[in-house]
Amino acid sequence: MIEIATSSTTTTLVIAGDLDLAERDQFPEIAARVVGLRRQLLVIDMCRVTFMDSTGAAFLISLADSGKRRGGATVLRGADERDLFVLEVCGALDLFRIDRDHRCESAAPPTGTTSSPLPQRPV
Amino acid sequence: MTEIPGPVPPVSDHMLGAALSDAILPVFVTGTWDEGMPVLWVNAEFTRTTGIHVDELKARGTHPLLSLVGADPDREPGQTALREGRPTERMIQGLRPDGAIGWWHVTMSPIPEDDGVVRHWLGAATDVSSYVERHAAQLASLEVERRERADLDLVAQTTELLGDLEYPYALRDIADLLRALVPWAGFYLNDDGLVFADGVDVASPPSGRGRRHARYVPETPVLARVGGPPPVEPDVHGQNPAPSVDQVQDLLDGVTDGPVLLELDGHYPAHSASGWLRRDLVRRVVEETGAVPRSVVVHAVAGRRRVLGLLVSWHGAGLHLDGTPASGAGATPSEPQHVFTVVEVVARRAGTAIDNARLYAREHRLAEALQRAMLPEQAEVPGLDVWTYYAPNAEHAQVGGDWYDVLQISDGTVGLVVGDVVGHDVEAAAAMGQLRSVVRSYAFELATPGVVVDRVDQLVTGMRIPRSASMVYATLQQGPDGESWDIRYTRAGHLPPLLLRGGQVTQLAGAGGSLIGFGSRPRETARAELRRGDVLLFYTDGLIERRDRSLKVGLDALVETSGRITARDAAGVGEELLSRLADAPEDDVALVVVRMPDPVADGEVQPLSPRSRRWLLPSEPPSIGRARHAVLRTCQAWGLPESAAAELVVSELVANGVLHGWGNIALRLFDTGDGLRIEVEDSNPAPPVTTDGHPNRLGGFGMQIVERLADWGWRPAGSGKLVWAKLRPTD
Numbered sequence: 001m002i003e004i005a006t007s008s009t010t011t012t013l014v015i016a017g018d019l020d021l022a023e024r025d026q027f028p029e030i031a032a033r034v035v036g037l038r039r040q041l042l043v044i045d046m047c048r049v050t051f052m053d054s055t056g057a058a059f060l061i062s063l064a065d066s067g068k069r070r071g072g073a074t075v076l077r078g079a080d081e082r083d084l085f086v087l088e089v090c091g092a093l094d095l096f097r098i099d100r101d102h103r104c105e106s107a108a109p110p111t112g113t114t115s116s117p118l119p120q121r122p123v
Numbered sequence: 124m125t126e127i128p129g130p131v132p133p134v135s136d137h138m139l140g141a142a143l144s145d146a147i148l149p150v151f152v153t154g155t156w157d158e159g160m161p162v163l164w165v166n167a168e169f170t171r172t173t174g175i176h177v178d179e180l181k182a183r184g185t186h187p188l189l190s191l192v193g194a195d196p197d198r199e200p201g202q203t204a205l206r207e208g209r210p211t212e213r214m215i216q217g218l219r220p221d222g223a224i225g226w227w228h229v230t231m232s233p234i235p236e237d238d239g240v241v242r243h244w245l246g247a248a249t250d251v252s253s254y255v256e257r258h259a260a261q262l263a264s265l266e267v268e269r270r271e272r273a274d275l276d277l278v279a280q281t282t283e284l285l286g287d288l289e290y291p292y293a294l295r296d297i298a299d300l301l302r303a304l305v306p307w308a309g310f311y312l313n314d315d316g317l318v319f320a321d322g323v324d325v326a327s328p329p330s331g332r333g334r335r336h337a338r339y340v341p342e343t344p345v346l347a348r349v350g351g352p353p354p355v356e357p358d359v360h361g362q363n364p365a366p367s368v369d370q371v372q373d374l375l376d377g378v379t380d381g382p383v384l385l386e387l388d389g390h391y392p393a394h395s396a397s398g399w400l401r402r403d404l405v406r407r408v409v410e411e412t413g414a415v416p417r418s419v420v421v422h423a424v425a426g427r428r429r430v431l432g433l434l435v436s437w438h439g440a441g442l443h444l445d446g447t448p449a450s451g452a453g454a455t456p457s458e459p460q461h462v463f464t465v466v467e468v469v470a471r472r473a474g475t476a477i478d479n480a481r482l483y484a485r486e487h488r489l490a491e492a493l494q495r496a497m498l499p500e501q502a503e504v505p506g507l508d509v510w511t512y513y514a515p516n517a518e519h520a521q522v523g524g525d526w527y528d529v530l531q532i533s534d535g536t537v538g539l540v541v542g543d544v545v546g547h548d549v550e551a552a553a554a555m556g557q558l559r560s561v562v563r564s565y566a567f568e569l570a571t572p573g574v575v576v577d578r579v580d581q582l583v584t585g586m587r588i589p590r591s592a593s594m595v596y597a598t599l600q601q602g603p604d605g606e607s608w609d610i611r612y613t614r615a616g617h618l619p620p621l622l623l624r625g626g627q628v629t630q631l632a633g634a635g636g637s638l639i640g641f642g643s644r645p646r647e648t649a650r651a652e653l654r655r656g657d658v659l660l661f662y663t664d665g666l667i668e669r670r671d672r673s674l675k676v677g678l679d680a681l682v683e684t685s686g687r688i689t690a691r692d693a694a695g696v697g698e699e700l701l702s703r704l705a706d707a708p709e710d711d712v713a714l715v716v717v718r719m720p721d722p723v724a725d726g727e728v729q730p731l732s733p734r735s736r737r738w739l740l741p742s743e744p745p746s747i748g749r750a751r752h753a754v755l756r757t758c759q760a761w762g763l764p765e766s767a768a769a770e771l772v773v774s775e776l777v778a779n780g781v782l783h784g785w786g787n788i789a790l791r792l793f794d795t796g797d798g799l800r801i802e803v804e805d806s807n808p809a810p811p812v813t814t815d816g817h818p819n820r821l822g823g824f825g826m827q828i829v830e831r832l833a834d835w836g837w838r839p840a841g842s843g844k845l846v847w848a849k850l851r852p853t854d
Contacts, residue, residue: 018748018751020744020747020748020774020778021744021747021778021781021782022744022745022747022748024744051748051751051770051774053747053771053774053775053778053825053828054775054778054824054825054827054828055778055825057824058824082767082771085831086771086828089824089827089828089831090824090827
């Protein structure tokens with residue numbers, strides 16, 4: 001489920017559940033609404049995302065990319081290590097400002113997994 | 124002069140003079156270059172060959188010989204040699220007395236004198252006309268041969284490209300090949316109006332339909348500068364009357380066979396085929412070659428029943444952007460015969476290939492749509508571990524009469540159906556589809572299994588479904604304490620479900636009745652209980668039926684096998700059953716395993732069941748999540764640590780299967796002892812595609828993620844392919 005909240009400067013997207021191909025049908029409409037709001041800052045709250053694969057990442061990237069082209073910024077908060085890994089493989093980490101200090105309010109549901117280490121970006 | 128003894132007298136100066144005079148070779152003596160090379164003497168043969176007397180040559184002023192020479196490819200180096208006093212030879216062309224053109228090989232050598240100063244040159248000419256003609260003919264025939272070979276080669280390459288229309292630039296590459304013959308060539312397809320085509324969308328190839336051609340074409344501002352055709356022509360209702368003939372539309376309609384010559388400086392209605400094509404062509408050719416075309420040759424790309432598009436070639440007639448004529452301008456652009464043949468062959472082959480792709484895509488869409496309509500429903504049931512399996516008999520393609528459904532009827536209530544329609548053909552599959560819908564509708568409406576099947580009986584009798592069928596229908600209702608589920612079931616001529624509890628196997632043989640649509644007694648409903656750790660097994664006779672044993676013996680074998688099952692997850696139970704009973708099934712197999720997890724006992728004993736699992740998933744997006752849950756459960760059951768990576772890899776592979784694969788998707792997991800091995804199989808034989816990541820082209824990163832986490836590969840399997848990935852153990 002994806003909710004959109006907005007203030008005068010910021011659009012906040014709160015995403016819950018799985019972000020994969022099964023959710024793809026709603027992506028274009030949400031992207032259109034976010035773009036239509038024309039806020040300088042887009043905050044994507046991933047605290048309650050249970051899973052994201054490359055299809056989900058592509059959606060976030062399209063949001064960040066269209067924001068960037070209008071001179072805006074996109075903040076990613078509550079993304080777990082695996083989500084960041086997926087974005088990194090997609091070569092898109094630099095499109096986002098990663099909020100590493102954010103602490104999710106409710107106990108964030110585990111991403112279904114124990115946090116086993118994923119391969120790191122080759123140096 | 125010294126006397127030389129011998130039979131032959133020595134050669135005298137007089138004899139040398141006579142020899143030159145009477146030689147059968149034209150010989151002549153001239154002065155030096157600086158004197159203008161006056162001709163001082165010629166022999167008789169020279170006069171005979173050229174038809175010119177020496178006095179006449181003397182009268183022609185300086186360099187009189189030049190007046191005899193036509194083509195002279197080596198004039199510059201030859202004259203330099205003459206100036207510098209070096210001997211020289213060259214081939215020249217000249218007129219014979221009869222007016223015919225001949226070729227001579229001419230040598231000029233200085234005549235040395237005692238004081239070392241050159242005052243005279245001796246020239247000799249040999250008639251080599253016949254040799255030159257033969258050589259030219261040889262070259263020409265070699266050229267023809269080379270061209271034919273090149274044309275054949277081009278056609279062969281074209282055929283190869285047409286073999287893979289899934290490649291998105293197949294048509295562009297073919298047009299590029301043709302551009303070795305003509306300055307510009309390109310394909311247009313008619314799909315609700317003409318459109319320029321780099322490739323064919325094999326999922327929905329062009330229809331060949333469309334008579335209004337209105338796709339947007341940007342204007343070409345350069346045209347005004349070179350006096351090209353006007354950028355916008357008036358519409359049909361405009362001032363200038365348009366020509367009544369639309370050659371290109373006639374070609375598309377199959378009225379003419381073509382090819383047609385389209386004049387690009389004519390006036391055509393804006394949305395006519397000729398008008399649109401003229402506009403688009405002029406823009407493209409100007410952009411790509413920098414010249415403004417005057418006319419093009421248009422071939423039809425014809426399918427079996429209608430013309431699907433056009434192959435347009437420009438032969439170079441037109442203007443450069445600076446206004447100078449491009450090659451061939453002025454003359455009517457004619458297509459040389461061999462170019463015409465090649466373009467015609469390419470157009471014809473492209474038409475057939477596109478048509479085949481279209482027909483195949485249509486069949487495939489139809490089959491997929493029907494298959495999707497027949498997909499089983501498998502609800503994820505909270506509190507239960509459900510695993511399903513369906514394998515149509517391989518000999519009978521992808522259709523069969525067996526089916527299952529797992530329906531979430533309400534919170535805490537699940538409906539379970541397993542059934543079997545007699546036969547393996549399309550009619551059986553169609554009957555199955557009807558029955559399944561009927562059962563589904565009543566299952567949601569009525570609670571008691573006996574009542575549901577009663578109603579199914581009534582409806583089926585009225586619908587005249589042509590095949591008899593057996594089935595079991597059961598409902599599971601969660602007990603109030605959540606510690607057990609109440610099973611209620613009824614059987615219509617179907618084998619009894621099995622209940623497995625602590626090594627004991629119970630056949631749920633109550634509430635038996637006749638096949639669907641038969642019998643007059645009301646259906647009964649029997650009850651049982653599913654407790655923690657229990658397994659409920661629904662199956663069709665394909666699991667146990669063998670030609671070499673009776674059904675009774677088969678059922679005993681199933682009961683015996685079930686008693687030995689140690690797996691603690693539904694997929695493991697299914698795996699043990701399949702590996703022992705159904706590795707060579709003779710019939711369709713449908714299997715539903717329902718297990719109520721036992722959080723306390725499940726963790727205590729490490730089961731001895733095989734460390735492999737399989738799932739058959741319908742090709743739909745929700746299958747991706749289902750596959751992830753399956754891999755998570757399996758990693759837990761096997762105590763594997765890399766579940767985060769496994770979940771990601773499975774998600775990407777199954778998503779690819781759903782997006783690009785055909786038919787059902789088979790997912791298999793193996794514990795290799797050295798990392799989890801994941802296999803995903805579908806019926807599309809085309810290999811998986813890795814695209815290099817490009818920030819502006821989203822998607823296509825899936826296989827890169829897989830690559831970072833696992834070793835992977837693929838191989839053909841059955842009629843499709845199998846993609847495997849072996850997770851690298853985390854350090």
